[in-house]
Amino acid sequence: xxxxxxxxxxxxxxxxxxxxxxxxxxxxxxxxxxxxxxxxxxxxxxxxxxxxxxxxxxxxxxxxxxxxxxxxxxxxxxxxxxxxxxxxxxxxxxxxxxxxxxxxxxxxxxxxxxxxxxxxxxxxxxxxxxxxxxxxxxxxxxxxxxxxxxxxxxxxxxxxxxxxxxxxxxxxxxxxxxxxxxxxxxxxxxxxxxxxxxxxxxxxxxxxxxxxxxxxxxxxxxxxxxxxxxxxxxxxxxxxxxxxxxxxxxxxxxxxxxxxxxxxxxxxxxxxxxxxxxxxxxxxxxxxxxxxxxxxxxxxxxxxxxxxxxxxxxx
Numbered sequence: 231x232x233x234x235x236x237x238x239x240x241x242x243x244x245x246x247x248x249x250x251x252x253x254x255x256x257x258x259x260x261x262x263x264x265x266x267x268x269x270x271x272x273x274x275x276x277x278x279x280x281x282x283x284x285x286x287x288x289x290x291x292x293x294x295x296x297x298x299x300x301x302x303x304x305x306x307x308x309x310x311x312x313x314x315x316x317x318x319x320x321x322x323x324x325x326x327x328x329x330x331x332x333x334x335x336x337x338x339x340x341x342x343x344x345x346x347x348x349x350x351x352x353x354x355x356x357x358x359x360x361x362x363x364x365x366x367x368x369x370x371x372x373x374x375x376x377x378x379x380x381x382x383x384x385x386x387x388x389x390x391x392x393x394x395x396x397x398x399x400x401x402x403x404x405x406x407x408x409x410x411x412x413x414x415x416x417x418x419x420x421x422x423x424x425x426x427x428x429x430x431x432x433x434x435x436x437x438x439x440x441x442x443x444x445x446x447x448x449x450x451x452x453x454x455x456x457x458x459x460x461x462x463x464x465x466x467x468x469x470x471x472x473x474x475x476x477x478x479x480x481x482x483x484x485x486x487x488x489x490x491x492x493x494x495x496x497x498x499x500x501x502x503x504x505x506x507x508x509x510x511x512x513x514x515x516x517x518x519x520x521x522x523x524x525x526x527x528x529x530x531x532x533x534x535x536x537x538x539x540x541x542x543x544x545x
Contacts, residue, residue, distance in 0.1 A: 303373040313343035329503040332510075352423070359424030360460060362394040367431060367453035374446040380435065381406045397418050412440075427456045470530055484515060 320336020373383035392399030399417035416432030434448030491498035
């Protein structure tokens with residue numbers, strides 16, 4: 231009986247204390263919600279930190295340092311920045327060989343390598359624009375066959391594709407949206423390298439508007455011609471892959487020879503960089519290397535020239 235009475239007393243006390251606990255929980259939740267996200271993190275750090283002090287955020291960099299970093303990213307960004315590896319490689323070779331010639335050669339090679347890398351970037355951008363023009367022709371032709379008007383078809387199907395052309399593509403979209411000269415805008419955009427196929431699109435558009443011809447059929451023919459031209463380029467590139475690979479291997483053979491001589495203990499770099507006969511041999515070898523690369527490049531250009539001439543005649 232006494233135990234039952236005690237349990238009843240404890241239960242009554244718990245029931246009486248429940249509103250107090252509920253009020254404490256509500257007050258804590260209200261304080262948590264009224265505080266900002268920063269206050270929450272600060273309070274959590276204060277509760278969990280052993281020293282009882284909040285962790286201060288790291289100091290910000292000066293604006294001059296931030297601007298300098300942005301400038302360097304703008305100047306050295308992209309794949310053309312890889313040309314600066316020539317300076318690092320030349321410095322390492324200069325330290326290993328104890329000569330000033332490798333750093334100078336690395337510095338001289340920077341503009342040449344950068345020109346090559348930028349040429350590759352331009353070629354890739356040109357290929358992307360050519361693929362975008364082919365995609366534009368197919369997409370607009372599909373919209374036209376679905377029953378849309380030419381302007382609406384160009385806006386709905388060519389919006390994402392024409393953004394690849396930058397301001398010229400935006401001008402084409404603006405002309406289609408506000409009733410401007412769409413053929414003229416297409417011919418203007420065709421001046422961008424890789425987007426020459428837009429000249430044919432503009433001609434088909436003008437003929438369709440003035441003479442009532444089928445724009446979809448004309449775009450299909452332009453698309454087929456551009457695809458055939460791209461296939462011809464890819465076939466020519468596959469045929470020239472062998473000679474280019476052979477030229478690269480032959481250009482790298484002197485380097486492998488130097489590594490092999492160093493591994494055998496002959497110290498060829500000491501002979502080439504620290505003796506008059508070695509310097510003469512190095513200069514003669516460099517001239518022959520440059521002549522070989524120039525000759526292979528000329529052969530490749532002569533093989534690509536008939537294709538370029540045929541393209542100009544079709545345009």
